[in-house]
Amino acid sequence: xxxxxxxxxxxxxxxxxxxxxxxxxxxxxxxxxxxxxxxxxxxxxxxxxxxxxxxxxxxxxxxxxxxxxxxxxxxxxxxxxxxxxxxxxxxxxxxxxxxxxxxxxxxxxxxxxxxxxxxxxxxxxxxxxxxxxxxxxxxxxxxxxxxxxxxxxxxxxxxxxxxxxxxxxxxxxxxxxxxxxxxxxxxxxxxxxxxxxxxxxxxxxxxxxxxxxxxxxxxxxxxxxxxxxxxxxxxxxxxxxxxxxxxxxxxxxxxxxxxxxxxxxxxxxxxxxxxxxxxxxxxxxxxxxxxxxxxxxxxxxxxxxxxxxxxxxxxxxxxxxxxxxxxxxxxxxxxxxxxxxxxxxxxxxxxxxxxxxxxxxxxxxxxxxxxxxxxxxxxxxxxxxxxxxxxxxxxxxxxxxxxxxxxxxxxxxxxxxxxxxxxxxxxxxxxxxxxxxxxxxxxxxxxxxxxxxxxxxxxxxxxxxxxxxxxxxxxxxxxxxxxxxxxxxxxxxxxxxxxxxxxxxxxxxxxxxxxxxxxxxxxxxxxxxxxxxxxxxxxxxxxxxxxxxxxxxxxxxxxxxxxxxxxxxxxxxxxxxxxxxxxxxxxxxxxxxxxxxxxxxxxxxxxxxxxxxxxxxxxxxxxxxxxxxxxxxxxxxxxxxxxxxxxxxxxxxxxxx
Amino acid sequence: xxxxxxxxxxxxxxxxxxxxxxxxxxxxxxxxxxxxxxxxxxxxxxxxxxxxxxxxxxxxxxxxxxxxxxxxxxxxxxxxxxxxxxxxxxxxxxxxxxxxxxxxxxxxxxxxxxxxxxxxxxxxxxxxxxxxxxxxxxxxxxxxxxx
Numbered sequence: 031x032x033x034x035x036x037x038x039x040x041x042x043x044x045x046x047x048x049x050x051x052x053x054x055x056x057x058x059x060x061x062x063x064x065x066x067x068x069x070x071x072x073x074x075x076x077x078x079x080x081x082x083x084x085x086x087x088x089x090x091x092x093x094x095x096x097x098x099x100x101x102x103x104x105x106x107x108x109x110x111x112x113x114x115x116x117x118x119x120x121x122x123x124x125x126x127x128x129x130x131x132x133x134x135x136x137x138x139x140x141x142x143x144x145x146x147x148x149x150x151x152x153x154x155x156x157x158x159x160x161x162x163x164x165x166x167x168x169x170x171x172x173x174x175x176x177x178x179x180x181x182x183x184x185x186x187x188x189x190x191x192x193x194x195x196x197x198x199x200x201x202x203x204x205x206x207x208x209x210x211x212x213x214x215x216x217x218x219x220x221x222x223x224x225x226x227x228x229x230x231x232x233x234x235x236x237x238x239x240x241x242x243x244x245x246x247x248x249x250x251x252x253x254x255x256x257x258x259x260x261x262x263x264x265x266x267x268x269x270x271x272x273x274x275x276x277x278x279x280x281x282x283x284x285x286x287x288x289x290x291x292x293x294x295x296x297x298x299x300x301x302x303x304x305x306x307x308x309x310x311x312x313x314x315x316x317x318x319x320x321x322x323x324x325x326x327x328x329x330x331x332x333x334x335x336x337x338x339x340x341x342x343x344x345x346x347x348x349x350x351x352x353x354x355x356x357x358x359x360x361x362x363x364x365x366x367x368x369x370x371x372x373x374x375x376x377x378x379x380x381x382x383x384x385x386x387x388x389x390x391x392x393x394x395x396x397x398x399x400x401x402x403x404x405x406x407x408x409x410x411x412x413x414x415x416x417x418x419x420x421x422x423x424x425x426x427x428x429x430x431x432x433x434x435x436x437x438x439x440x441x442x443x444x445x446x447x448x449x450x451x452x453x454x455x456x457x458x459x460x461x462x463x464x465x466x467x468x469x470x471x472x473x474x475x476x477x478x479x480x481x482x483x484x485x486x487x488x489x490x491x492x493x494x495x496x497x498x499x500x501x502x503x504x505x506x507x508x509x510x511x512x513x514x515x516x517x518x519x520x521x522x523x524x525x526x527x528x529x530x531x532x533x534x535x536x537x538x539x540x541x542x543x544x545x546x547x548x549x550x551x552x553x554x555x556x557x558x559x560x561x562x563x564x565x566x567x568x569x570x571x572x573x574x575x576x577x578x579x580x581x582x583x584x585x586x587x588x589x590x591x592x593x594x595x596x597x598x599x600x601x602x603x604x605x606x607x608x609x610x611x612x613x614x615x616x617x618x619x620x621x622x623x624x625x626x627x628x629x630x631x632x633x634x635x636x637x638x639x640x641x642x643x644x645x646x647x648x649x650x651x652x653x654x655x656x657x658x659x660x661x662x663x664x665x666x667x668x669x670x671x672x673x674x675x676x677x678x679x680x681x682x683x684x685x686x687x
Numbered sequence: 688x689x690x691x692x693x694x695x696x697x698x699x700x701x702x703x704x705x706x707x708x709x710x711x712x713x714x715x716x717x718x719x720x721x722x723x724x725x726x727x728x729x730x731x732x733x734x735x736x737x738x739x740x741x742x743x744x745x746x747x748x749x750x751x752x753x754x755x756x757x758x759x760x761x762x763x764x765x766x767x768x769x770x771x772x773x774x775x776x777x778x779x780x781x782x783x784x785x786x787x788x789x790x791x792x793x794x795x796x797x798x799x800x801x802x803x804x805x806x807x808x809x810x811x812x813x814x815x816x817x818x819x820x821x822x823x824x825x826x827x828x829x830x831x832x833x834x
Contacts, residue, residue, distance in 0.1 A: 264780075372693070373693070374693060374696045374697065374700075379697075382697070383700070386700070386701055386704050387704065390704060390705065390708045393708070394708060394711070394712055397712055398712075398715075401716065401720075402720075411722060412722065412723035412724075412741075413720045413721060413722050413723065414720065414721050414723060414741060414791075415716075415719075415720050416719070416721070418715070418718070418719035419715045419716065419719045419720060422711065422714065422715040422718070422719060423708070423711045423712055423715045426707075426711055427707075427708060427711070550757065550776055550777060551757075552757060602780070610780060610781055611780050612780060613780050628777075630777035630778065631777075631778065639757060639777050641777050
């Protein structure tokens with residue numbers, strides 16, 4: 031019965047979401063405060079019922095109730111409990127349910143947040159959220175119902191796709207979805223402002239924490255996905271410019287731009303119309319990402335087999351919200367009072383440049399991702415747009431942006447002195463340049479791009495953290511005094527500096543891939559293979575059983591000059607209920623670098639083909655992303671952007687309705 | 688500085704960045720995209736020897752020959768025509784005879800193909816989409832068969 035209750039709860043969630051659209055709408059039309067207030071209750075109710083539906087499905091998974099088609103197709107009674115639960119979102123239906131669950135959760139949080147949002151704006155925001163939720167709940171109920179039963183109950187489930195049986199899967203989709211879906215709040219606030227016809231710095235203060243939250247989670251989600259692909263797919267790469275990866279990168283780029291433009295709006299009351307447009311575009315990118323991944327127009331590990339009706343349904347939702355949002359923007363943007371213009375050399379001008387470049391990068395990724403689809407639809411030609419395209423287009427846009435970034439934060443608002451800013455940071459620039467020169471000399475003959483990238487990364491780190499130090503440093507205060515001044519800086523200042531430094535750290539890690547080594551060879555027992563400064567010896571090949579798989583591994587002893595450092599065991603697994611083997615990479619982290627081994631075919635003569643990498647500084651790629659996300663969360667804790675900011679007098683009365 | 692000149696400076700900046708980006712995209716699209724063909728299309732379209740492309744099809748059963756130095760040679764067909772692919776390196780987990788694969792590399796004379804990467808990217812039906820379409824075109828599509 032639980033499953034039927036879940037189905038019923040999902041239908042109730044849809045009904046409540048529809049009420050969440052209809053009732054506040056009449057409230058707004060009739061200027062009826064009581065009707066507008068219902069938006070809160072319906073939003074919370076919609077979340078509660080979606081949560082119940084989600085719990086019911088999870089329960090069916092935990093119980094291995096194979097009369098539910100979705101469970102039978104994606105689970106197996108021998109799965110460890112954690113993978114039974116994460117199996118809920120390992121498939122199309124379940125992951126859409128998770129998507130909607132997070133969407134309704136965000137709406138409920140907005141409804142309950144102690145932000146002093148004017149009632150008419152809040153009603154409009156929740157109305158838009160309700161509309162998005164209604165669309166996706168209908169999508170689930172009509173085309174992707176996870177609660178369908180079968181009379182022909184199988185004795186055992188099909189099992190989870192082995193690639194997905196991994197701790198990475200358990201956390202990657204929820205993190206990513208919080209990011210994707212979190213941007214819906216910015217979208218709803220933008221539509222709300224357009225309906226409202228009024229926008230000011232306070233609006234930016236409402237939107238910023240939500241955007242920051244979504245952005246931080248999206249950063250974590252992308253980093254997690256990248257690391258997962260790195261160790262799970264056995265190709266040794268961390269980013270493949272796969273359309274599905276691009277689908278997460280686009281909202282990240284647009285969302286990063288949005289974060290910066292809301293700062294300008296909050297501080298200088300400028301860039302209003304652009305910020306509204308960017309809010310709409312960022313969530314549009316999230317929707318496009320969902321469409322690309324969920325409609326089956328692409329082939330990748332993320333695509334689940336799908337039928338065309340789903341694609342059309344999501345395309346319909348996409349066209350309605352993006353088209354509707356942009357039309358409303360075109361119609362109403364003039365009604366918004368424009369902010370002032372500003373001097374070409376100032377912090378805000380720097381942020382405009384940042385926005386331009388980031389938006390251009392997002393657009394470029396979009397073009398590269400959609401071009402093959404469009405070309406195929408028009409001419410029938412099949413092409414692939416891969417890493418060479420994105421490297422050619424993204425690097426010339428990104429590297430100058432990275433070089434200018436520390437300078438931008440050193441500029442002051444309104445009118446800045448570019449020479450003074452350069453002078454302030456000259457030591458950091460000089461030091462980075464010196465290091466770059468030394469590295470360039472030391473690795474001459476090798477990649478040129480790697481030292482340049484690492485130098486720019488170092489400049490980002492030194493520039494951001496150095497700026498903090500310069501901001502507090504007073505000669506008189508002494509070391510202790512200066513340190514306490516440093517810790518006394520607002521959390522948002524630390525957040526900004528850490529986020530930028532994190533970008534630099536990632537950049538150093540990415541640049542260092544140019545110094546890695548790769549060996550492909552066929553090895554037998556006792557064979558020795560070099561990996562950068564280390565060497566590996568194959569001790570033996572073992573076949574053994576795991577909890578729900580059988581694996582053949584090669585046990586390699588890792589040596590430095592003379593010492594044994596440990597053992598890595600790359601191998602291949604065959605899971606119960608599956609026929610395809612799956613490569614498990616063997617990893618050993620040594621300092622900031624990693625040894626990465628991946629096995630190919632086992633030969634009849636007892637040898638095995640091996641792909642072995644030494645990847646110096648590779649950990650920095652994801653470590654930098656963690657620092658970035660940490661910076662985001664730290665900013666979120668700042669008093670200025672706290673979601674539960676105390677109600678300010680006068681603000682609440684700003685509500686004209 | 689008047690409002691007008693400020694606006695001009697901003698618009699000029701915006702325009703130049705956009706022009707730069709458009710130039711980059713056009714250059715990259717010209718230079719770094721790779722077309723996908725099935726064996727029949729390679730023959731029908733008379734693709735030039737040396738062209739960089741992706742080829743996909745089913746690995747012919749019994750055609751895989753491995754030599755000592757990790758060289759692999761196999762035949763990929765779409766039911767009507769075949770191409771011999773040779774590749775040095777590790778084959779993906781899902782590579783096996785009778786399955787669909789996609790190879791990227793350069794076309795050589797005599798319907799041979801030097802692959803520098805072999806992908807067995809697929810959905811849960813273990814069939815690359817391009818290969819499925821190519822088989823449909825050649826009338827050899829067997830439907831969504833589960834392994």
